[in-house]
Amino acid sequence: MSAPGTAPSPPARVPQPWRAMLRRVAPDDDRASILQDLDEEYRQICALRGAAAARRWARSQVLRSLLPLLRRRAGGRRLPLEPRGSRTIALLHDLRYALRSLVASPAYGTVVVLVLSLGVGANTAIFSLVNPFLFRALPFADPHRLVHLFETDPRVGGMGWDMIRQSWPMVEALREQSESLEEVAAYYYASDNVSRAGAEPEQMTVGRVTVNLFAMLGAKPLHGRLFTPEEARSGDDGVVLVHESLWRSRFGADANVVGSTIRLDGREHVIVGVMRNEFNFPFGAVRMWRPLVTDVAGSDWDDRNFLTVGKLARGASIDVAAAEVQAIQRRLQGQAPAAFEGLDARVVPLKEALIFFYDQMQALMMLLLAAVALVLLIVCANLGNLALARASRRQREIAIRTAVGASRFRVLRQLLAESGFLSLLAAIIGVLLASAAIGAVASMIPGELWRAGDIEVDGAALGYTLAISLLAALAFGLLPARQLTRVDLTPALKEGGASTGAAGGRRLGKLLVASQVAVAATLCGSALMMMLAFRELRNVELGFDPHGVVSFDLTLPDDSYPGAEQVRVFWGRLTERVESLPGVESAAVIDLLPLNFAAGAFDYAIPGREPATDDERLQASAHRVSATYFDAMRIPVLRGRAFEPGDSGTSDPVVVVNRLLAERHWPGESPVGRTMLLRSGDREVEARVVGVAEPSMGGFVFNGFEEQVFRPMTQSPTRGGHLVVRAAGDPAALVSAVRGAITQLDTGLPVGGVRTMPSVLAESTAPLLVASQVLSSFGAFALLLAALGVYGVVAYAVARRTHEIGIRMALGAHPRAVLGLVLGSGAWLVLSGAVVGGLLTWLLGVALAAGGFGTPSLAIPLAVVALLALVAGVASWLPARRATRIDPAIALRAE
């Protein structure tokens, strides 16, 4: 209120700092109104209650207005690009927007999903393949406490199998004396003839286990019960456990199987229980178990039949257990010095022991995992490049959005929503692809290999898939994000469109492509190496001719063939009969089939020649063969003769050695007529050398040729053997005739494992085959991606510089000059990528050679560099060529 005649005082206003606060917080379009209203009420209250009250009121109003106004500001603008309301709605909005922009450019979305699903799928597949071997825990109770015990012979060098089985007295000693092992169990496995009512007799691998094994492993039966301690006594052991898979396939999942009987090796056995599917011991092929009879297990320290497993006591470590076992061994040397001479003890985690060739398997699996991860890397690089290209096209759109208030964070979230959605889609498709691939690959892996559970896409694999696809989404989603949200808005908003800020992107893009090329080169190189190694192995000189030979597995049961004489007679009659069949060139018997993952060994000594050093233990791989063996397998006999009918059970022991052994001990002279001492346990046989044969491959193709000693089947008969038959024509045609001959001699004798030798060879190299096939497909995929990458980069460069090219051509530039311009520095980068890849390949070859795998050569790396250069050349030539065809007129008009 002012006195009349004076200038009116300015109307009262809400004082600072409250006014400033409100200014700051109010939304732009409401700012003026809010302040106006506040001032108006402020004046009213000033008039009614005085300035002090008014000030207090104003302060309260402003403070209580802060939160609602801030929320209003954050929660939503009234711009159509921004959603209103809560955070979940914002996320859904992002997703919808992502979908819309993807639908607008379907080519991009399709390519990303396709390529990424291949990359993710491959990773999932390999992970699922590797999981049962590397990562998954054993399906037993307390798996980390389960161990396998071995005695080892440190003198066996190279790749020899230095782990020895144990004798029963040793097992008992371990049980009684060991404190670090709270439980000790033993087992072995053998081929038994199984027959039941109404079914053909067959041969099966049956495990013999001490009755405490199942409890130690924490295994519970699906039906029925486990063995009781009484059943470990001979006579009371007529019981058997069957595996669930067997129960389903052979017994039709009949609930009444428990209590029924089957014949094993001529004796009736009662089925007392069915073991669950997950239970697997000691390897997949063993699907029946009998109790190990302990009262007649023997007291012979040298009768080494048993494999021992144990459970560590709580708190005991493997090293402690190993030390203890060694100590026990040394104590026992007093009782049986010869048995333990020079031997060592080893305790390994159960998983490592059960998986054949664990170290090599592990290395192979790691290699596969690394390779496939590299593939994913390339995929992400490729996608990143695509994303970059796409992003530079969207710079204008994003600039506008940023200008009207979308925060950088919102833009990032938008990009991640896009890439996340695509990744999720790719993950789903990838999992489906992986499941299909796994089915195919798993069937190639031999069932003998132990693994923890099935090879399948399980929960762990799905988790792995999700993790890597999220990582991929982050990688290629964020790649352009950094660049986009930094962009200075003005140039992007200008009519000229986006080319600023793209310089960094271009460099990054080129780098990505170069690294793609390098990785692709390395993958191709390793694939090539693996393929060559595999081919080498397949074509390796076997020392015998496998083509046209078919083999049959036979095991003569104790009851029908109680003594050596019966066994001898059977084999003799069998070979006679089979050789007389039409179409049969020759037939023979051998105890252990070559390339069949089984081998035996003799110790030997040459009388009069003591070994040079005490450490040197003379060992040769041992074979018992019938007289016609060398003939049937076409193994050349270089000196002397093969076995003859005269070499019978009653005549002097004779042997045939191979050339390696002969050259070692009798270089330059003929060993025929010399004697050798063969040692097996504490038995020693003096035998005369009657012939020298060319070396032939033993049980493992990876081992190469070893010294061999052959004994005639007549002098050292075995119940388990393989009949090998060489056919004049097609071996498959003979099979039924041979079976007939066998049945004629013994109707109840089951015939197992009928295979041709070439397929035996194939099976022995199966893991390497799988690996090389997988690596080759990776290499091809990587090559394709690298080519696409190069193509993309060059095509993009051409598109971007169309204007410039048009100008140059209008000014008379030669097409070839234009070509050179486009390819320019990019070519150098690609070439250097190829060279780097070639170098890596060479290094890999050297490393493998050091591990005894192939020889290092320059050929493969050079080939790889040439291949990549060629592919990259074609991939860049195609779009570059288009550049020269540009009509200058159109180009100049284009933008």
Add this chain to the structure above:
Amino acid sequence: MPKGDHLAELEQYVMLALMRLGDEAYGVTIRQEIQERSGRDVAIGAVYATLGRLADKGFAESWTSEPEPVQGGRSRRHWRLTVEGDEVLRRTLRMLGRMLAGLEIEVGK
């Protein structure tokens, strides 16, 4: 009624005030109306935030009045219900009425 159309409590109060005040409805009058009738001392910022939300939903709109016929007088920003807003408010009140029907609650003054 679609989910988005349910009114929060303050929104109801503001809309009722708009209905009552008609042409006179602007920031100060709306706030004072609510304070005097319900006793709820609402901050001016909360009123504006609510008006903004209502506008987003299409239930209210603003219009500018002629400048005051005094020296330095400004035009003011007024608010009113839209047709939809009116609809929604009535629907809400009907719902409340149905909930109340037959209930004998002594609500006092």
